[in-house]
Amino acid sequence: MSIEKLSSFLASTYENFPKGRTISLVVLRTTQSETIFRTEGSGEPMSSEFVQAGLENTEIIPRLVMTKRKQIAPERRKGREFLRQYNLLYNAKGDTICSLNTNAPCEMCIDCFLYGFAAGGEGAQKSRVWTEDAFSILPSTELIGDRTINALYENGTMRDETGKASTALNTSEYIKPSVHFLDIVTLKDVTADELRYAVGNILLTTRYGAVSSRVGRMDNEILGVFGGFAELPSSLELVQQVFDLLSKTDNVTLEHPLQKDSVVNAVKSIINQWTNKRGISVQLNEEELNNLVADIDTNWSMEKQEEFLARLNKTYESYRQIPAENTSKKSKGK
Amino acid sequence: MSHLKSDLAEKKVTFPTCKKAQIIELWCAEPVFFASRELSDTYYTEGVIGNYALAYALGWAYSPYRLTGTATTKPTYIEDLSDLDCYILPAWAIDNHISYRFERFNALSDAYWFAMSNNRVVINREDLPLKRTGKKPSSYRPSNFPQTGRLKMIERGNLFETIVFGEVELPEYIRVGKFKSKVKITVKKESLIEYLPTAKYPCKTYLNSADLPENISYFSFDILAIPPVSILKNLQFEGEAWRIDDFIVPANLKFCQS
16 A cells, blocks of 8 residues: 555644644646636636746746635535535534534534634634645636527527516636646645545545536546655646646647646656655655555545544544533623 | 843844854745735735744744634744744845735535625525514624635735845745745845944844844834734834845844844
8 A cells, every 4th residue: 555655744643733744746637628717706707827838938928727725615525525424524503513614613523624724713723735726737818718608588588578688698708628737735744544535535526616516527636646844846836847848849739728648748757856856755656656546546435435434533533622512601802 | 120131131232143144035836815904805915924924934833733722812922933043034025026916705605505695604594584584693694704805915926035044944835824825935145144333224124023122223114014013124223233145134133022
């Protein structure tokens, strides 16, 4: 089992103080359908950012950005679906069950311990899953399309029975399918089972961004796993290095859609050089990486997931603070 | 007592406890956000990175993953930082050029059904009939923590500069701000700290007002009023000083000393 190769960078149990153990994941996120990432609300353009094309190529291009919170929120929710299914979410205040963004985290479940909470009022937990804004390899100008949406009345036209025109007509931008985002995820002081949980969430999450019940299908692939006492270079630098390398590779045309193979090869050849950089001690090789993913798949399999989650859940037992019964007294200064 | 104090102050002066300093550059690989000011539902970041934040980010001190009880209301800067034999100044934007970005955020619940109430995501569907009768069930009342709003952040790609005192090895990347944004560190120059006797000096760096030595006089400065401690810039002072390359700062800077 390749997870053992990382053991010196894994915690044996949850501890409250940081100990400088870092597991970093290089993730390739590829859109499988139209996808919407925007930060300014409906009708606004996609999130993009002007950055240098490569580290060597100093041309400035706009790149699509998948921000930190657009990654972490759906991934947490994915894990919590299972916690809810197996009754591993605890009661927060009174009878309300642990729920995101309701000012009532239970402070006791796996999600609370690993991804953190802040609104508890009686304490806070820092996240040990650190994400980074992920960038598209190609300029956003090539990757964005326009869709006009119209909502017909049930009679199949844009006018209702009284002849009134529908106002449900709109044009909005979307990110095309087959767009590659490169991403670095950092896990701090996690245990082996927490690593399985976090990576499982990444591999199992398939919908990101706005209107994710209709669009936003995305595939995640882990291209590298590192153990060390420092972080990997930023995802921006990675995407820039990949851009440089792809534009130097003879049979790769830098236009949408890119061939996935050449992207994967470029990323792997770059991250393979990272092993000797400061603070990076261990990189899983191809076989070990496959074994790790297989290990995670096994633990998340239908037969094993309940046992796996129960096992992980149990590790926090001694850290759980059961809230005092019925503390109806209002806290001061609120 | 005051006599003793000035005696101590005189003893403290002499020469810098640390001999070397490094001028470093910070490159924001991601947008950096601190809640420097909060106006309505907009949260502003000032164009500065505080030196306490940097000290924690550099791993000089650790704060626990989980805070409970009174620990949530009382920071431990003095306990964590004041005994360190290294020091770092707040980071300022190179050439005073700084760009910002605005971003909107909303925080949805993990329920299938929800309603956006007054700064609140409601998920108690059973309260809906009550609400339709004009009553306001408690789940519909405003929340005391932000669920929607706007963030003014320091834009990706901004360059900051600051000075690290003492012989410390620096990591290549650090994480700063509320969203733990990645920032790259490059050492621009290493320099010896040169001692300058008492006189009137201008200071080009930013300074943390809680870290200044006692025995200097201030003539003028600009203040950035941000928590936890206000930051000073353009300080004109009289007192002993240290010179690091082109920069002159008051001597004997130390975490949390006043």
